[in-house]
Amino acid sequence: MSQLTNEPPLRLALRGESLLTSPRFNKGAGFPASERRAFGLIGRLPYRTNTLDEQCERAYEQLNSRDSAIRKNTFLQSLKDQNWTLYYSLLARHLKELVPVIYTPTEAEAIANYSHLFRRSEGLYLTFPSQERMEEDFLEQTEGRVIDLFVCTDSEAILGIGDQGVGISTAKSVMYTLVGGLDPSRSVSVVLDVGTNNKELLNDPLYVGWPSKRVRGEEYDKFINKFVQLVRKYHPHSLLHFEDFGVTNAHRLLDRYRESHAAFNDDIQGTGAVTLACIMAAIGISSRSSKSGQGKRLSDQRYVILGAGSAGMGIAVQLRDAMVADDGVSRAEANRRFWLVDRQGLLYDSSTALLLLSQADSAERREFIRPLSESWEELVEGEETIGLLEVVKRVKPTVLIGCSTAAGAFTEDVVKAMVAGLQEEDPGARPIITPLSNPSRLVEATPENIIHWTEGRALVATGSPFDSVHMEKKEIAECNNALIYPGLGFGAILSQSRQMTDRMLIAGARRLAALSPAITLAVRAEEKGEGYEYNGEALLPDFGEAPEVNLEVAVAVAEQAVKEGVAQAGWAVGVGLEGLSKVVRERARERIWLPRYADYVYDENGSR
Numbered sequence: 001m002s003q004l005t006n007e008p009p010l011r012l013a014l015r016g017e018s019l020l021t022s023p024r025f026n027k028g029a030g031f032p033a034s035e036r037r038a039f040g041l042i043g044r045l046p047y048r049t050n051t052l053d054e055q056c057e058r059a060y061e062q063l064n065s066r067d068s069a070i071r072k073n074t075f076l077q078s079l080k081d082q083n084w085t086l087y088y089s090l091l092a093r094h095l096k097e098l099v100p101v102i103y104t105p106t107e108a109e110a111i112a113n114y115s116h117l118f119r120r121s122e123g124l125y126l127t128f129p130s131q132e133r134m135e136e137d138f139l140e141q142t143e144g145r146v147i148d149l150f151v152c153t154d155s156e157a158i159l160g161i162g163d164q165g166v167g168i169s170t171a172k173s174v175m176y177t178l179v180g181g182l183d184p185s186r187s188v189s190v191v192l193d194v195g196t197n198n199k200e201l202l203n204d205p206l207y208v209g210w211p212s213k214r215v216r217g218e219e220y221d222k223f224i225n226k227f228v229q230l231v232r233k234y235h236p237h238s239l240l241h242f243e244d245f246g247v248t249n250a251h252r253l254l255d256r257y258r259e260s261h262a263a264f265n266d267d268i269q270g271t272g273a274v275t276l277a278c279i280m281a282a283i284g285i286s287s288r289s290s291k292s293g294q295g296k297r298l299s300d301q302r303y304v305i306l307g308a309g310s311a312g313m314g315i316a317v318q319l320r321d322a323m324v325a326d327d328g329v330s331r332a333e334a335n336r337r338f339w340l341v342d343r344q345g346l347l348y349d350s351s352t353a354l355l356l357l358s359q360a361d362s363a364e365r366r367e368f369i370r371p372l373s374e375s376w377e378e379l380v381e382g383e384e385t386i387g388l389l390e391v392v393k394r395v396k397p398t399v400l401i402g403c404s405t406a407a408g409a410f411t412e413d414v415v416k417a418m419v420a421g422l423q424e425e426d427p428g429a430r431p432i433i434t435p436l437s438n439p440s441r442l443v444e445a446t447p448e449n450i451i452h453w454t455e456g457r458a459l460v461a462t463g464s465p466f467d468s469v470h471m472e473k474k475e476i477a478e479c480n481n482a483l484i485y486p487g488l489g490f491g492a493i494l495s496q497s498r499q500m501t502d503r504m505l506i507a508g509a510r511r512l513a514a515l516s517p518a519i520t521l522a523v524r525a526e527e528k529g530e531g532y533e534y535n536g537e538a539l540l541p542d543f544g545e546a547p548e549v550n551l552e553v554a555v556a557v558a559e560q561a562v563k564e565g566v567a568q569a570g571w572a573v574g575v576g577l578e579g580l581s582k583v584v585r586e587r588a589r590e591r592i593w594l595p596r597y598a599d600y601v602y603d604e605n606g607s608r
């Protein structure tokens with residue numbers, strides 16, 4: 001028995017060098033004397049045994065001797081290659097500080113330099129020219145393993161930095177463990193290498209991916225399908241997470257697979273869910289601040305979204321679905337609350353706009369196209385594009401969302417026009433502005449600027465982390481899908497849901513919104529019968545609280561899966577609604593993986 005955890009010792013078949021080079025089981029200087037003897041490690045390690053605390057202290061010192069975020073990122077990557085327990089313990093102890101180092105925004109730089117920083121391979125690389133042997137390669141790494149999660153990418157639209165050939169899935173998997181509590185030995189990061197159209201990479205002799213133009217069309221679909229069918233055949237209960245696929249494939253693939261497997265597209269659904277939570281919280285604050293009523297309901301708002309790609313459409317659809325579910329409005333009515341602006345300006349039914357649309361896969365977009373009849377005619381005479389500023393002046397949005405990759409697109413003019421439009425109705429109105437493009441340098445406007453241009457009135461959240469703004473002490477929430485997807489995924493895995501349904505996503509978002517610091521304070525004040533005034537609290541919980549928050553999200557999602565009858569886990573079958581919450585929470589707590597050393601005994605038939 002482990003003295004710390006009361007768990008039985010782990011039976012291991014690895015010894016000596018193989019144990020020290022297994023990141024999953026290695027303890028480095030943390031191996032106690034008894035295990036050093038049993039596993040042939042005495043001469044392989046210096047004398048003293050360190051505690052995990054001491055190891056973390058040493059690793060933190062080493063990390064801090066690196067002077068830039070990218071060098072810290074590479075150091076942490078090496079640590080992960082050596083010792084998972086130490087890596088995750090260190091991250092967990094400095095969560096808020098280190099999430100931006102291993103994930104957004106530093107991960108963008110790491111991926112852009114993937115081939116030059118490359119040291120050790122990680123995960124499963126499935127490459128187009130080797131597709132004949134895909135099953136063999138897949139089984140080589142997965143056979144006999146229990147796998148809960150596959151995170152796959154074809155790297156065509158990495159964050160806002162475009163086609164990177166290979167990258168991203170490992171950083172996403174790390175967040176599943178770090179904040180979602182998923183056992184890292186039960187997840188696989190998959191690179192689906194179908195080439196790249198990035199000329200710099202193609203011309204780089206050190207590029208490690210397949211140096212060929214991107215495969216498209218039927219051949220591409222067949223390749224992806226082959227992979228998905230392997231996942232379905234060998235791991236039918238796993239969650240299949242799609243990340244950073246190009247806009248022409250993202251929706252299509254999700255629609256194709258989501259009925260038959262628990263498939264999830266993070267850029268569409270993760271972003272949709274975290275933004276829904278953020279907007280719910282923001283409306284909670286704006287409606288309390290506004291005299292004439294900015295409106296309490298999602299359907300009371302006017303939304304302008306810049307960038308109608310995977311994220312923009314995911315957000316529109318998620319907000320729309322929540323309006324239909326919560327506000328009792330029809331789908332058509334809810335669609336009319338949105339004005340989508342892309343490269344060609346407002347999406348409206350002019351011939352040019354439709355021609356541009358037909359070049360992209362636009363089934364989702366079509367529902368949101370504005371009819372020309374709504375008094376834009378005089379504006380478009382002789383010119384076909386209706387730009388963001390004009391849209392903002394006309395629409396007077398209460399919510400402005402950016403997921404365009406267009407750095408600085410929310411100009412002072414745009415933001416001030418939004419304020420002016422709202423103040424016509426109510427001088428106390430609070431514009432809700434969320435520039436979500438990543439990494440930080442692509443943000444549509446910095447929080448600092450937005451807060452100043454709006455004289456402190458705006459409610460702001462961003463995609464990448466930003467410091468708080470001192471004017472009126474505004475805390476800037478990070479509205480990044482990593483605040484919710486680990487919990488959404490854990491909920492689906494915990495319940496072995498056969499699908500990730502829309503209602504599971506809404507349940508997760510609703511739970512996250514309820515945990516908003518700004519809302520929590522408002523509700524507390526009201527419960528005590530005290531007056532409430534917004535004082536700049538963050539709209540969403542901080543990443544430092546992400547593990548607790550994601551546990552709550554997971555519980556909400558798993559509960560919803562049971563209620564909807566899509567949960568297939570043994571514990572979920574036949575469990576009644578009464579006491580469901582308690583059962584789900586207990587199951588979740590049992591499943592959470594925490595970075596700590598188990599005791600080992602040698603067994604030649606044990607794990608390796």
Ligand SMILES: NC(=O)c1ccc[n+]([C@@H]2O[C@H](COP(=O)([O-])OP(=O)(O)OC[C@H]3O[C@@H](n4cnc5c(N)ncnc54)[C@H](O)[C@@H]3O)[C@@H](O)[C@H]2O)c1
Pocket residue numbers: 157158159160161244246247266267271274306307308309310311312341342343344402403404405406409436437438439442462463464479480481482
């Ligand atoms: N905060 C988050 O959690 C989160 C999640 C997903 C995506 N994002 C960010 O959102 C951005 C978009 O991601 P995506 O996955 O939707 O990419 P995408 O390529 O699918 O979509 C981008 C869209 O923006 C449009 N666009 C490009 N330039 C524009 C301009 N100047 N004006 C208006 N529209 C323009 C493109 O035509 C496209 O439709 C990225 O920067 C990404 O990092 C953030």
Ligand SMILES: O=C(O)C[C@H](O)C(=O)O
Pocket residue numbers: 104158159160244266267437438463480481482
């Ligand atoms: O990766 C992130 O930080 C969020 C999102 O998935 C993105 O593509 O930007």
Ligand SMILES: [Mg+2]
Pocket residue numbers: 159243244266267
């Ligand atoms: Mg992404």
